[in-house]
Amino acid sequence: MATIANFLLSKPPSSSPLPTLPAPLFFRHTTSSSPRRAKPKQPLFARPGRPRGLTLRATSATQKSSPPASDERVQKVHSAEEFDEALRAAKDRLVVVEYVDSRSASTSRMLPFMVQLSRQCNDVEFLLVMGDESEATRELCRREKVNKAPHFTFYKSMERIHDEEGIGPDQLVGDVLYYGDNHSAVKQLHSREDVEKLIEGHKADDKLIVLDVGLKNCGPCVKVYPTVIKLSKQMSETVVFARMNGDENESCMQFLKDMDVIEVPTFLFIRAGEIRGRYVGSGKGELIGEILRYQGVRVTY
Known part of the structure; x- marks a missing residue:
């Protein structure tokens, strides 16, 4: 506690x-x-510590799963302007932002799971920032003080309410339920x-x-x-x-x-x-x- x-x-x-x-x-x-x-x-x-035993209906932390057919529910952001506009458009809905690195092994493990989660949580907005994509995304990471990938930030009404780093699928599910539970x-x-x-x-x-x-x-x-x-x-x-x-x-x-x-x-x-x-x-x-x-x-x- x-x-x-x-x-x-x-x-x-x-x-x-x-x-x-x-x-x-x-x-x-x-x-x-x-x-x-x-x-x-x-x-x-x-x-927060890493909880155990939380599972999502489609998969679990110990099961291998193939990514869904498409990732249309995950919005890719390429600049600070696009990032800010996405937060404004979400209004009071929860926004989950994942910062990734193309060279990170953890990224390849977590990204397919976030795509699955986005398809099951229709009242939550998901953003993806590829930190090493360009100078614009690197500047966004510096502005948001993100130094490692994968890194997750949670926003509501454009307010940054929570951060997570180095987490697995179970922790991500728990966070989304806790901060995005509206229904x-x-x-x-x-x-x-x-x-x-x-x-x-x-x-x-x-x-x-x-x-x-x-x-x-x-x-x-x-x-x-x-x-x-x-x-x-x-x-x-x-x-x-x-x-x-x-x-x-x-x-x-x-x-x-x-x-x-x-x-x-x-x-x-x-x-x-x-x-x-x-x-x-x-x-x-x-x-x-x-x-x-x-x-x-x-x-x-």
Whole structure:
């Protein structure tokens, strides 16, 4: 987990009870037992680790795959002017830029996979910059401070939100899902008011709300998110999944402070307007176990 250094004065013991929470609108703290807490593994804003086991339906990191018939969904960019225009045209959609080098062996391995990914993610724009193609592309790389290939940058609304270097297909899939998820069953929350509105809307139906709280540059948050997407589809009748990036804006960061979130990812379990508990960590099996436990299923570890 990544540690939010701003809030952490002393590390809580792994078996300590849940901290006392404030009582804003719709939130009432209950005294259920605290689930096990995973130990933090990564400082805030450190380079994300490489997750394991993420697979894309068309291929995987351990399978050889032939490139698709065409790469028309990957836009080749030959200058800074074309690059800037492509970012403007994408508006608020996620843009994934891969910088490659014609002499790089990693380029030949990753490029076919990115082409496949582009054909499956129609709401994401993919750009390709051949860094050693010309002086114009070399200048673009210098401007964007890209020194190695392959290098991936992620943009939204022309804002550079994330960088990756030396990653494999699984990590790329996780990043695209995490930063470009607009249409899954996971509700995207952008303020405290969004959280309160969601909770009020489900006070009557008694559905469990699982709120995934993370940060933009958080490797463990990216690692566990494909599992969150899968669970949101499998448990849609009984569980509502939502997520918030605490560093998206001041309202989100204040929400993390109010909820005493000191490590990410943190999953808050809410039912009938009450916070019933939380799980801190990115373990897929443990997350599933905690969700089942808060649904009343007896779980042993």
